[in-house]
Amino acid sequence: MSDDTVHGLDVTAIRKDFPILDQLQDGKRLVFLDSAASSQRPNQVIAAMDDLYHHSYANVHRGVYQMAERATNAYESARRRVARFIQAPSESEVVFTKNGTEAINLVSNSWGRANLKPGDAIVLTMLEHHANIVPWQMLAAELDLEVRWIPVTDDGRLDLTELDRRMDGAKLLAFTAMSNVTGALSPGDQLVAAARSAGAVTVVDACQWVPHLPIDVSALGADFVAFTGHKMLGPTGIGVLWGREALLDAMPPFLGGGGMILNVTTEGFVTDGLPGKFEAGTPPIAEAVGLGAAVDYLETLGMEAVRRHEVELTAYALRKLTEDLGDVITIHGPAEPATRGGVLSIELEGVHAHDVSQVLDTDAICIRPGHHCAKPLMRHLGVAATARASFYVYNDTSDVDALAAALIKARDFFAI
Amino acid sequence: MSGLEDLYREIILDHYRSPRNRGQLDTPPAHRTEGFNPLCGDEVVLYVEVESDSDGVERVTDIKVDGQGCSISQSSASMMSAAVKGKTIEEANALSSTFKSMMSIHEHDIGGDGSEAGPANESPTAELPLGDLEALRGVVKFPVRIKCATLSWNTLAQVFDELASS
Numbered sequence: 001m002s003d004d005t006v007h008g009l010d011v012t013a014i015r016k017d018f019p020i021l022d023q024l025q026d027g028k029r030l031v032f033l034d035s036a037a038s039s040q041r042p043n044q045v046i047a048a049m050d051d052l053y054h055h056s057y058a059n060v061h062r063g064v065y066q067m068a069e070r071a072t073n074a075y076e077s078a079r080r081r082v083a084r085f086i087q088a089p090s091e092s093e094v095v096f097t098k099n100g101t102e103a104i105n106l107v108s109n110s111w112g113r114a115n116l117k118p119g120d121a122i123v124l125t126m127l128e129h130h131a132n133i134v135p136w137q138m139l140a141a142e143l144d145l146e147v148r149w150i151p152v153t154d155d156g157r158l159d160l161t162e163l164d165r166r167m168d169g170a171k172l173l174a175f176t177a178m179s180n181v182t183g184a185l186s187p188g189d190q191l192v193a194a195a196r197s198a199g200a201v202t203v204v205d206a207c208q209w210v211p212h213l214p215i216d217v218s219a220l221g222a223d224f225v226a227f228t229g230h231k232m233l234g235p236t237g238i239g240v241l242w243g244r245e246a247l248l249d250a251m252p253p254f255l256g257g258g259g260m261i262l263n264v265t266t267e268g269f270v271t272d273g274l275p276g277k278f279e280a281g282t283p284p285i286a287e288a289v290g291l292g293a294a295v296d297y298l299e300t301l302g303m304e305a306v307r308r309h310e311v312e313l314t315a316y317a318l319r320k321l322t323e324d325l326g327d328v329i330t331i332h333g334p335a336e337p338a339t340r341g342g343v344l345s346i347e348l349e350g351v352h353a354h355d356v357s358q359v360l361d362t363d364a365i366c367i368r369p370g371h372h373c374a375k376p377l378m379r380h381l382g383v384a385a386t387a388r389a390s391f392y393v394y395n396d397t398s399d400v401d402a403l404a405a406a407l408i409k410a411r412d413f414f415a416i
Numbered sequence: 417m418s419g420l421e422d423l424y425r426e427i428i429l430d431h432y433r434s435p436r437n438r439g440q441l442d443t444p445p446a447h448r449t450e451g452f453n454p455l456c457g458d459e460v461v462l463y464v465e466v467e468s469d470s471d472g473v474e475r476v477t478d479i480k481v482d483g484q485g486c487s488i489s490q491s492s493a494s495m496m497s498a499a500v501k502g503k504t505i506e507e508a509n510a511l512s513s514t515f516k517s518m519m520s521i522h523e524h525d526i527g528g529d530g531s532e533a534g535p536a537n538e539s540p541t542a543e544l545p546l547g548d549l550e551a552l553r554g555v556v557k558f559p560v561r562i563k564c565a566t567l568s569w570n571t572l573a574q575v576f577d578e579l580a581s582s
């Protein structure tokens with residue numbers, strides 16, 4: 001099978017932008033299949049950050065001198081580009097945070113404390129990453145909230161058969177757009193509609209979605225969308241919360257300090273407008289600039305093409321691994337590539353995920369063993385750990401072939 | 417780079433495939449304690465029966481291992497159970513510190529010339545033979561796996577702590 005016909009992307013050209021992938025480990029080509037944990041970043045992102053540090057760095061929003069103005073412009077231009085990327089109606093709805101986790105904590109702390117009261121019900125799903133569970137459990141413990149759970153099907157998708165009943169009277173629905181364990185894509189329209197008719201606010205964990213699929217936050221109709229820079233070719237230390245302006249406006253600040261106020265007196269403070277109100281302290285300036293460059297890079301590839309590439313690669317991988325490993329492999333998640341992302345949670349019969357990863361490392365293949373910060377889901381699937389391989393724009397069928405060969409090796413090594 | 421055989425010695429795979437003292441004991445008389453490796457979800461559940469003899473010396477009269485996890489954590493638990501069964505708590509603790517020092521002495525050697533620790537590093541309890549547990553020596557070259565190897569020992573220490581305070 002020729003790569004050119006299979007893929008919507010020119011992976012050979014893309015890989016040139018990622019010199020980190022062009023290395024040998026013990027003489028073997030590095031095969032990086034751990035982008036769901038954190039992606040690599042292209043030269044363009046590193047160069048954008050370097051350029052800021054080399055030529056235009058100063059704190060933002062304060063200085064009058066030209067370099068401070070350049071830094072502020074670079075920071076705000078990144079916000080503009082992120083807003084355009086997710087089709088936000090207004091860039092003031094784009095709040096920079098430290099990561100996706102902080103974005104969700106911002107909502108739970110600010111919106112949650114201001115709008116929820118004891119006895120209120122909130123709805124989570126069994127597909128969630130701990131980042132979209134624990135902040136709500138902390139709030140539930142503090143405010144004495146009822147927490148309801150949307151279950152999952154055996155193939156790792158949300159089970160929405162009793163959605164309306166579960167949403168009845170609930171004040172909030174928090175769900176992941178794409179599972180980092182099963183790859184399942186959530187039916188956002190249906191979930192948002194159900195939350196709407198119940199009068200509940202929706203919080204979407206899009207940490208796994210935004211890097212891999214086109215998103216239009218206006219069309220989605222959710223109230224808050226959180227995502228993280230380091231999984232979408234950007235640097236660590238930067239995340240995004242998008243929220244509806246009316247909601248963000250009415251919310252109290254999350255963290256207090258410089259940068260988020262209009263005025264401070266001995267009597268108190270007056271908060272700044274959006275998005276500054278939620279960006280207390282010196283923000284991650286270079287990281288925002290890096291994220292802006294990552295967004296540019298993804299837009300140049302085209303998110304439709306990124307998605308097409310990953311669907312094709314996932315289809316190839318599901319076929320290849322099942323053919324080569326047959327009965328000894330279980331791949332969690334939906335069977336249909338069009339309904340899932342490029343995340344394969346693998347169980348190899350008789351070989352623990354930890355051992356699978358160890359064997360794969362000797363072939364320079366990087367995958368992730370463990371519970372992937374989704375313990376309620378893992379418990380439901382009846383597994384303690386899986387070996388997770390995940391794809392991105394720089395992966396192709398040769399990576400899948402290497403994975404399949406190494407899994408056979410692992411099976412043979414541990415064969416009883 | 418170390419080969420897989422350095423880590424997965426035959427004896428380790430043997431304990432993984434045919435774990436010793438696998439199962440559960442009635443509680444009481446046994447004491448049950450769970451140990452978790454939060455990083456990877458490995459889980460060791462120990463059932464330990466401790467009895468005092470006429471001199472008041474406490475001895476592990478029976479032990480069973482339950483739970484699930486990777487070959488290193490499960491084989492280490494199996495070897496640990498075989499090693500401490502019938503031993504006094506004091507002997508078991510001495511074995512534990514010998515084992516742990518085997519793990520950590522070599523931790524400092526990572527990136528070095530790989531030579532074995534000299535006599536100066538020999539712990540005072542070294543007269544306690546580690547037996548099968550010696551096979552886990554290779555784990556120190558794979559630092560992320562050390563936690564897997566020590567999980568059952570840490571859980572055993574927790575058992576003794578809980579027994580002492582109850």
Ligand SMILES: Cc1ncc(COP(=O)(O)O)c(C=O)c1O
Nearest residue numbers: 099100101129131180207208228
């Ligand atoms: C689905 C999902 N949500 C949230 C997160 C948290 O992202 P971060 O660690 O960048 O805050 C992750 C990644 O670990 C994730 O996969």
